[in-house]
Amino acid sequence: MTDLLFVLFSALALLCGFLTVANPFTRSPVASALFLVLTMVWLAGLFVLLHAFFIAAVQILVYAGAVMVLFLFVIMLLDLREEERRRWNRFGVAAGLISVLGLLGITAVTLLRATPDGTGDAQLEGATHALGLMLFRQYLLPFEIVSVLLLVAMLGVILLSKRELK
Amino acid sequence: MDWQFLAFSLAKILVVFAVVMTMVAYAVLVERKVSAFIQDRVGPNRANPFFARYIPYLGMKLVRWGIFQPMADALKAILKEDYTPAHVRKVYFWIAPALAMVPALLTLAVIPFGSQLGAQKMVIADLDVGVLYTFGIVSLGVYGIVLAGYAANSKYPFLGGIRSSAQMISYEIAMGLSVIPVFLLVGSLNLSDVIGAQSGSLLAWHVFKQPVAFFVFLVAAFAETNRLPFDLPEAETELVGGYHTEYSSMKFALFFLGEYAAMISVSAMMVTLFFGGWTLPFLGLDQPAQSLWVGLLHILIFFLKLCVLLVGIIWVRWMLPRFRYDQLMDLGWRRFIPVALANIVVTAGVLAMMHR
Amino acid sequence: MIVERKPLNLAERLYIPAVANGFKVTWRHFKRTLFEGRTAAGDTAGGFHPEVPWRVGEGYRGAPYLVRDQDGATKCVSCQLCEFVCPPKAIRITPPGPDGAPADRRNAEKMPREFEINMLRCIFCGYCQEVCPEEAIFLQRDYSLSGTSRAEMIYDKEKLLALGGAHAGLRKWKQKEDEARAQEAFPPAAS
Numbered sequence: 049m050t051d052l053l054f055v056l057f058s059a060l061a062l063l064c065g066f067l068t069v070a071n072p073f074t075r076s077p078v079a080s081a082l083f084l085v086l087t088m089v090w091l092a093g094l095f096v097l098l099h100a101f102f103i104a105a106v107q108i109l110v111y112a113g114a115v116m117v118l119f120l121f122v123i124m125l126l127d128l129r130e131e132e133r134r135r136w137n138r139f140g141v142a143a144g145l146i147s148v149l150g151l152l153g154i155t156a157v158t159l160l161r162a163t164p165d166g167t168g169d170a171q172l173e174g175a176t177h178a179l180g181l182m183l184f185r186q187y188l189l190p191f192e193i194v195s196v197l198l199l200v201a202m203l204g205v206i207l208l209s210k211r212e213l214k
Numbered sequence: 215m216d217w218q219f220l221a222f223s224l225a226k227i228l229v230v231f232a233v234v235m236t237m238v239a240y241a242v243l244v245e246r247k248v249s250a251f252i253q254d255r256v257g258p259n260r261a262n263p264f265f266a267r268y269i270p271y272l273g274m275k276l277v278r279w280g281i282f283q284p285m286a287d288a289l290k291a292i293l294k295e296d297y298t299p300a301h302v303r304k305v306y307f308w309i310a311p312a313l314a315m316v317p318a319l320l321t322l323a324v325i326p327f328g329s330q331l332g333a334q335k336m337v338i339a340d341l342d343v344g345v346l347y348t349f350g351i352v353s354l355g356v357y358g359i360v361l362a363g364y365a366a367n368s369k370y371p372f373l374g375g376i377r378s379s380a381q382m383i384s385y386e387i388a389m390g391l392s393v394i395p396v397f398l399l400v401g402s403l404n405l406s407d408v409i410g411a412q413s414g415s416l417l418a419w420h421v422f423k424q425p426v427a428f429f430v431f432l433v434a435a436f437a438e439t440n441r442l443p444f445d446l447p448e449a450e451t452e453l454v455g456g457y458h459t460e461y462s463s464m465k466f467a468l469f470f471l472g473e474y475a476a477m478i479s480v481s482a483m484m485v486t487l488f489f490g491g492w493t494l495p496f497l498g499l500d501q502p503a504q505s506l507w508v509g510l511l512h513i514l515i516f517f518l519k520l521c522v523l524l525v526g527i528i529w530v531r532w533m534l535p536r537f538r539y540d541q542l543m544d545l546g547w548r549r550f551i552p553v554a555l556a557n558i559v560v561t562a563g564v565l566a567m568m569h570r
Numbered sequence: 571m572i573v574e575r576k577p578l579n580l581a582e583r584l585y586i587p588a589v590a591n592g593f594k595v596t597w598r599h600f601k602r603t604l605f606e607g608r609t610a611a612g613d614t615a616g617g618f619h620p621e622v623p624w625r626v627g628e629g630y631r632g633a634p635y636l637v638r639d640q641d642g643a644t645k646c647v648s649c650q651l652c653e654f655v656c657p658p659k660a661i662r663i664t665p666p667g668p669d670g671a672p673a674d675r676r677n678a679e680k681m682p683r684e685f686e687i688n689m690l691r692c693i694f695c696g697y698c699q700e701v702c703p704e705e706a707i708f709l710q711r712d713y714s715l716s717g718t719s720r721a722e723m724i725y726d727k728e729k730l731l732a733l734g735g736a737h738a739g740l741r742k743w744k745q746k747e748d749e750a751r752a753q754e755a756f757p758p759a760a761s
Contacts, residue, residue, distance in 0.1 A: 078306075105346035105349075112354060113349075117379050117382075
């Protein structure tokens with residue numbers, strides 16, 4: 049049952065991920081955004097299969113429910129036809145390649161380091177309490193750095209949008 | 215994965231679904247009746263099916279109370295022409311009503327609507343992250359409205375959709391922050407534990423322990439369900455009908471029912487989080503039921519609390535005028551989020567002092 | 571006049587008096603209707619619509635009908651101004667044509683062979699009444715139009731005339747005729 053669901057969720061996640069970036073039927077950004085939402089939902093399903101209920105719920109709440117809605121919001125407010133045009137940008141291609149290679153590298157390193165038969169930290173399974181303790185004790189520094197990163201992004205947005213007021 | 219569990223879950227889902235859909239239909243009737251009484255009218259009192267006259271004594275009374283009106287409404291919605299305007303984006307136009315309806319129903323999966331009947335806990339899914347699940351699903355509710363606004367491909371629905379997404383995202387934050395103190399007190403995200411923490415006395419109810427949290431949650435709930443005084447996404451006087459302007463027949467009915475289903479699920483959340491769920495602090499009704507009758511009584515208690523809150527929400531619609539959009543945003547971002555944050559800090563501080 | 575905006579105190583900024591007053595008013599009406607059985611329709615008209623028909627006031631703009639003059643003649647002269655001005659294009663007039671029947675009153679040139687108003691299209695704007703040079707069409711007091719088919723809701727000339735009744739306005743062409751006669755009489759009767 050679990051294996052079947054795993055195959056189902058990962059296949060659907062991959063399919064929706066593919067349709068997000070290269071949909072053969074439409075080039076509408078709204079369709080891409082919606083397929084990204086679906087990808088998030090299937091990913092949440094995968095987290096549930098790993099008994100990581102907290103992560104699954106947060107995945108839906110934050111990514112599908114908040115971030116993607118804002119994406120849609122912005123897409124709808126922009127001029128769609130401008131966005132549908134395909135432009136090969138040398139800088140964009142280079143940045144994309146670098147980020148994809150970097151992600152691949154990280155994934156490969158993680159997979160190679162992982163013990164194939166290990167079942168992970170059983171203490172963390174589904175327990176919000178344990179997760180919270182870990183986040184605020186062992187991984188406090190990365191957590192705070194991420195917060196600062198978000199703060200920087202917020203300040204940047206405020207600065208950009210309020211520029212004309214100066 | 216045993217079959218008994220599956221069978222019982224399926225039965226619970228079916229029963230909850232049936233009850234909620236009936237409640238939705240009758241919530242519409244209550245809305246119409248309450249609005250009528252407030253506005254010196256009588257409301258629906260003429261739906262008179264052929265079998266009404268065979269009900270002894272009560273028949274005509276039921277007709278006068280409009281008990282058969284939901285049937286007539288449903289029949290009308292089904293029989294009406296399902297018109298799809300030529301300029302809409304078809305795919306989104308078709309999935310939007312479903313997306314508006316489904317999240318409201320999914321939310322009910324984690325609400326404990328009773329203690330237990332026999333050995334069965336009266337909750338469809340007793341999740342450890344219950345409330346996060348609820349917020350996750352509630353946050354998906356915005357897609358139905360945004361897509362309806364986008365799919366209709368005309369200006370009023372679009373404005374409604376844009377307003378709605380901004381409004382729901384803003385108030386989701388206030389809503390999420392407002393309940394954190396409750397969970398600080400309980401120490402668990404499981405909704406059954408939340409109810410357990412509120413047993414004992416009336417003062418253990420979180421509405422008395424955390425009035426600020428309740429108030430913020432209540433207001434955010436109005437905004438999340440697009441009810442007056444925050445019904446800007448469908449503000450009839452400005453946007454014709456908002457996001458569902460272009461819809462007709464059953465698709466429109468789905469939006470309509472979705473709104474009421476969202477009201478019910480949000481009221482169920484409030485009952486669970488702030489009003490002690492299925493418990494009553496007297497006669498030992500705050501302990502899980504040992505017999506079948508007490509189990510049914512618990513369900514009835516939950517149902518009655520739910521109905522009181524529903525009537526309250528309905529009443530507010532006919533009591534308060536609509537807010538202006540900037541007032542709405544100002545209220546959400548500059549009043550409720552700071553208040554909710556302050557409430558979290560104060561609660562956490564008090565708890566830290568007490569546990570030292 | 572400029573109304574001074576008073577600064578709101580804390581309670582007012584929290585909407586407390588507004589909510590309290592709102593509840594007071596709504597509860598008063600709710601109680602009166604539910605427990606005392608009083609309704610606006612009951613108080614003003616003594617009942618509800620189908621049983622106690624609503625009497626509309628003077629000048630109500632209901633369905634447009636054709637009227638006859640005091641002699642029972644058709645006032646409409648088929649000028650088609652109303653057809654032209656009708657915003658939803660609800661009116662269709664078929665003029666008599668060169669060999670059609672003449673008007674059924676003296677001195678008027680013609681009358682419509684057919685005059686149809688589609689009551690499903692009519693928006694009761696009153697432009698036809700406004701534009702009519704003959705005072706032949708009036709928005710009358712009918713507000714409850716119903717039928718079982720679309721065809722039934724297209725009112726033809728006979729139906730419109732029957733529903734319209736007689737109108738006690740001035741008789742334009744009779745007056746013109748009288749004036750003409752007075753001019754022909756020589757010497758003038760006056761002075």
